Amino acid sequence: MNDAYLNFVNSPFGARLAGSLGLPKPEVLRRYHADRPEFEGLVAVGAGPQPRILDALAGMIARTGMTGVAHESAGLWIALAHRHGLMTGRFEPVERGSTQGRMSALLFDATGIEDVTQFDSLYAFFHDALRSLGKCGRIVVFGRPPQGCANPRQWTAQRALEGFTRSLGKEARRGITSNLIYVAPGAEALAETTVRFLLSPRSAYVSGLAVHIDTVTRALPDFDWKRPLAGRRALVTGAARGIGASIAGVLAAEGAHVIGVDIPSAKDALDHTMRELNGTPLAFDIAAPETPAQLAAALDENGIDIIVHNAGITKDKTIAKMTETAWHSVIDINLAAQERIDDALLEAGTLRHGGRIIGVSSISGIAGNPGQSNYATSKAGVIGRVQGMASLLGERQITINAVAPGFIETQMTAKIPFAIREAGRRMNSMSQGGQPVDVAQTIAWLAHPGSAGVTGQVVRVCGQSLIGA
Numbered sequence: 001m002n003d004a005y006l007n008f009v010n011s012p013f014g015a016r017l018a019g020s021l022g023l024p025k026p027e028v029l030r031r032y033h034a035d036r037p038e039f040e041g042l043v044a045v046g047a048g049p050q051p052r053i054l055d056a057l058a059g060m061i062a063r064t065g066m067t068g069v070a071h072e073s074a075g076l077w078i079a080l081a082h083r084h085g086l087m088t089g090r091f092e093p094v095e096r097g098s099t100q101g102r103m104s105a106l107l108f109d110a111t112g113i114e115d116v117t118q119f120d121s122l123y124a125f126f127h128d129a130l131r132s133l134g135k136c137g138r139i140v141v142f143g144r145p146p147q148g149c150a151n152p153r154q155w156t157a158q159r160a161l162e163g164f165t166r167s168l169g170k171e172a173r174r175g176i177t178s179n180l181i182y183v184a185p186g187a188e189a190l191a192e193t194t195v196r197f198l199l200s201p202r203s204a205y206v207s208g209l210a211v212h213i214d215t216v217t218r219a220l221p222d223f224d225w226k227r228p229l230a231g232r233r234a235l236v237t238g239a240a241r242g243i244g245a246s247i248a249g250v251l252a253a254e255g256a257h258v259i260g261v262d263i264p265s266a267k268d269a270l271d272h273t274m275r276e277l278n279g280t281p282l283a284f285d286i287a288a289p290e291t292p293a294q295l296a297a298a299l300d301e302n303g304i305d306i307i308v309h310n311a312g313i314t315k316d317k318t319i320a321k322m323t324e325t326a327w328h329s330v331i332d333i334n335l336a337a338q339e340r341i342d343d344a345l346l347e348a349g350t351l352r353h354g355g356r357i358i359g360v361s362s363i364s365g366i367a368g369n370p371g372q373s374n375y376a377t378s379k380a381g382v383i384g385r386v387q388g389m390a391s392l393l394g395e396r397q398i399t400i401n402a403v404a405p406g407f408i409e410t411q412m413t414a415k416i417p418f419a420i421r422e423a424g425r426r427m428n429s430m431s432q433g434g435q436p437v438d439v440a441q442t443i444a445w446l447a448h449p450g451s452a453g454v455t456g457q458v459v460r461v462c463g464q465s466l467i468g469a
Helices: 004-009 012-021 054-064 077-083 120-132 152-172 188-199 242-253 264-277 291-299 324-347 363-367 373-394 418-426 436-447
Strands: 042-047 067-070 088-090 103-109 133-143 177-183 210-213 233-237 257-262 280-283 304-309 351-360 399-405 458-461
Touching: 042 054, 042 120, 054 077, 054 103, 054 188, 067 077, 077 088, 103 120, 120 133, 120 152, 133 152, 133 188, 152 177, 152 210, 177 188, 188 210, 188 436, 233 242, 233 291, 242 257, 242 264, 242 304, 242 436, 257 264, 264 280, 291 324, 304 324, 304 436, 324 351, 324 373, 351 373, 351 436, 363 373, 363 399, 363 458, 373 399, 373 458, 399 436, 436 458
Parallel strands: 042 067, 042 103, 067 088, 103 133, 133 177, 177 210, 233 257, 233 304, 257 280, 304 351, 351 399, 399 458
Antiparallel strands: none
């Protein structure tokens, strides 16, 4: 859907008017396009005392083709960069008002910080470098998972990084994202997929994230960074149109064979979407009691590697006015159907070892919404499934995660009354709504074979929404 205000304030006349009146000016976000470079520009690197991921990070940056420059806090960087054949130099602040030489990303290794008295290097780096970050730039801070820390002081210091990175995301503006990666000791090599995602324009609408990378007990399978899902099969529910069609399209572009599921009344749209992707359409009502067994039978011969539970409905009313039918149907389609389908496919072995389960939750499931007690319950339940099943599925090397979209420009949000729609668009650090592709790209990251260390997590795709922040 078109955002008229965003387009206006980014026109020559609109920009001048917005500036003279002091109106907010949302940045046109840089999103991924296959015909444009995914990684380019300068990366400024800083570090706290005893940084533990700098060596692995130098290798990752070298493989993207970006150039890293060292802030004075990262004294080890230049030697490590040379070891990995990475072009490097010293960080020099960009003069105020200059557009030349701006950084594409700021990276800070805080993994060695063990006490709050060691935050000075964190302050110094971002105090010196933040003004040098260009439009739609990226901030990524690396820490250690607080739950694995040796003592309460270290736990305190590492947990404090979440408040820091989220504050930066709200201060930086200009389409800049700010995220935190907690890397467990020994999981450094597993962080690369996440680092690439957060540095890439694929993560344009993901900010304020604190993602945990855990160790895994098996080696990662071989894959091509350009088509990492080649040879894999993905089941996407609600795939006929909207966000579901976008998810199917991105997974197909990453190399997956997509099996799209939608209700029989959407069969024509589903057939069209799958035909364009060389996918397989399956017209099933996921709420029907016989559907899980039918899906297992239809998929039995080849199995699947990825399940994306995208299908969902809304039937909004305050609880006092809500009918029992509206309550039950939303809970059943948005949540209980996921449980039944996963149970059937896991029991039949249709979802293979090393597979991915990805649910679509919502900011409503995190913060709640008036008139959406049924919807918020179902979406909070998706989060509960992710958290409750992660360790159980780990025995089969299957990850389970969820995305929680905020305001996304779809046909559904186009029907929201104007004032509420505008509030939804502007109440985030990007001051705009997201696009279906933002949700789809995040799901593709979670589905990636290199994301084996990411499980049991909920990723907000909301431009760092102020609701439930």
